[in-house]
Amino acid sequence: MIPAAFDYVRADSADAALAALAEYGEDAKLLAGGMSLLPLMKLRLATPSVLVDVGRIRELSYVRDVGDHVAIGALTRHRDVETDDVLARECGVLRAVAAQVGDNQVRHRGTIGGSVAHGDPASDLPAALLALDATFVAQGPGGTREIAAADFFQGFLETALAPDELLCEIRVPKTGANGFAFEKFNRRAQDFATVGVVAASLGGATRVGLINMGSTPLRATAVEQALAQGASAADAASHAAEGTEPSADLNASVEYREHLARVLVRRALEAI
Amino acid sequence: MNIGLTVNGMAQAHDVEPRTLLVHYLREACGLTGTKVGCDTSSCGACTVLVDGESVKSCTMLAAQADGSAVTTIEGLADGDAWHPVQQAFHEHHGLQCGYCTAGMVMAAVSLLDEIPNPSERDVRIGIEGNLCRCTGYHNIVESVLAAAEQMRTQAK
Numbered sequence: 266m267i268p269a270a271f272d273y274v275r276a277d278s279a280d281a282a283l284a285a286l287a288e289y290g291e292d293a294k295l296l297a298g299g300m301s302l303l304p305l306m307k308l309r310l311a312t313p314s315v316l317v318d319v320g321r322i323r324e325l326s327y328v329r330d331v332g333d334h335v336a337i338g339a340l341t342r343h344r345d346v347e348t349d350d351v352l353a354r355e356c357g358v359l360r361a362v363a364a365q366v367g368d369n370q371v372r373h374r375g376t377i378g379g380s381v382a383h384g385d386p387a388s389d390l391p392a393a394l395l396a397l398d399a400t401f402v403a404q405g406p407g408g409t410r411e412i413a414a415a416d417f418f419q420g421f422l423e424t425a426l427a428p429d430e431l432l433c434e435i436r437v438p439k440t441g442a443n444g445f446a447f448e449k450f451n452r453r454a455q456d457f458a459t460v461g462v463v464a465a466s467l468g469g470a471t472r473v474g475l476i477n478m479g480s481t482p483l484r485a486t487a488v489e490q491a492l493a494q495g496a497s498a499a500d501a502a503s504h505a506a507e508g509t510e511p512s513a514d515l516n517a518s519v520e521y522r523e524h525l526a527r528v529l530v531r532r533a534l535e536a537i
Numbered sequence: 538m539n540i541g542l543t544v545n546g547m548a549q550a551h552d553v554e555p556r557t558l559l560v561h562y563l564r565e566a567c568g569l570t571g572t573k574v575g576c577d578t579s580s581c582g583a584c585t586v587l588v589d590g591e592s593v594k595s596c597t598m599l600a601a602q603a604d605g606s607a608v609t610t611i612e613g614l615a616d617g618d619a620w621h622p623v624q625q626a627f628h629e630h631h632g633l634q635c636g637y638c639t640a641g642m643v644m645a646a647v648s649l650l651d652e653i654p655n656p657s658e659r660d661v662r663i664g665i666e667g668n669l670c671r672c673t674g675y676h677n678i679v680e681s682v683l684a685a686a687e688q689m690r691t692q693a694k
Contacts, residue, residue: 373591
């Protein structure tokens with residue numbers, strides 16, 4: 266399978282990427298690691314006429330302890346998140362989730378910003394970042410703006426990013442080395458989660474993110490509220506499917522996904 | 538567009554279409570057909586090669602993205618007549634049957650052992666999860682990778 270023809274432009278800096286987006290407009294698509302975009306292009310589900318390759322912008326590949334949070338460059342590869350010492354100490358949950366994205370080959374190429382900008386509800390990192398109340402920093406022609414994770418994921422593969430913006434940085438709170446659980450249920454190695462759950466303790470409260478339970482990554486709000494009111498893990502987990510709209514596919518029916526959400530949330534809350 | 542890269546230590550330069558996938562570039566422009574196209578959907582790992590020392594699925598990477606990089610394919614592993622320890626171990630421990638997945642499996646194992654020189658059996662099983670084999674049931678592949686790891690650690694001493 267070969268993608269439809271396109272023009273290829275390599276940007277070596279954030280400024281060069283923004284200039285290319287300004288020049289080519291909505292016909293252009295940013296290429297980071299390509300682990301989500303290239304399969305879509307090979308299936309001709311995506312046919313951009315210009316690819317702007319931002320995968321080599323080294324200035325956007327970093328993990329930094331900046332006091333009250335950890336800043337991660339959007340083009341930091343999953344492999345580098347998975348093995349980062351700052352994240353091991355300050356946000357172990359993100360490291361653990363990154364370590365289960367795809368397989369080694371995918372983690373060598375795929376980037377955290379690419380995963381976020383793709384906005385796939387079946388991906389692990391968007392739901393984890395939503396649970397962590399991460400902040401996304403986007404750069405556009407008018408300057409830089411911060412977007413809360415809660416406002417970022419707007420629909421299936423739809424985000425708050427404008428076509429002329431580049432996602433530059435992801436900011437996550439310091440949740441510590443431990444105090445989290447990640448439950449990813451799939452039938453075969455390397456598959457996307459049929460359903461996944463990320464739970465993390467933050468500021469005395471427990472945050473729960475749901476993977477593949479709707480058209481966007483979701484927070485299990487009813488579970489979080491029940492926990493805040495003192496419910497047991499088992500009682501809180503019984504609310505896991507409330508407010509979700511999972512789809513049915515070859516792997517699971519709607520009912521099965523709702524069941525999985527309740528079971529996986531319970532396991533996560535018991536493990537945390 | 539013109540790209541230039543190093544493949545198995547040899548400089549290569551070609552005029553390619555931007556949409557050319559790395560696996561097709563290696564097989565058709567460079568004539569290196571050891572790298573296989575299996576599923577063509579970045580699931581099976583048969584097309585695994587090393588780009589700057591790390592395993593990637595070459596069916597899901599543009600040749601343009603490898604411009605300026607050093608690529609290693611299965612043809613570049615042996616040192617003259619001497620097989621790479623991973624190749625030798627697959628031979629000795631019968632880590633293949635039909636052989637279709639083998640080039641990718643070997644390249645994935647080389648990358649894995651570079652990152653984890655002393656892996657547990659679990660490390661190996663997780664480390665090759667991006668490579669599918671429909672013949673062996675993986676048992677002898679895992680044995681081969683563990684044997685290669687031991688051999689490489691012995692050689693390094």
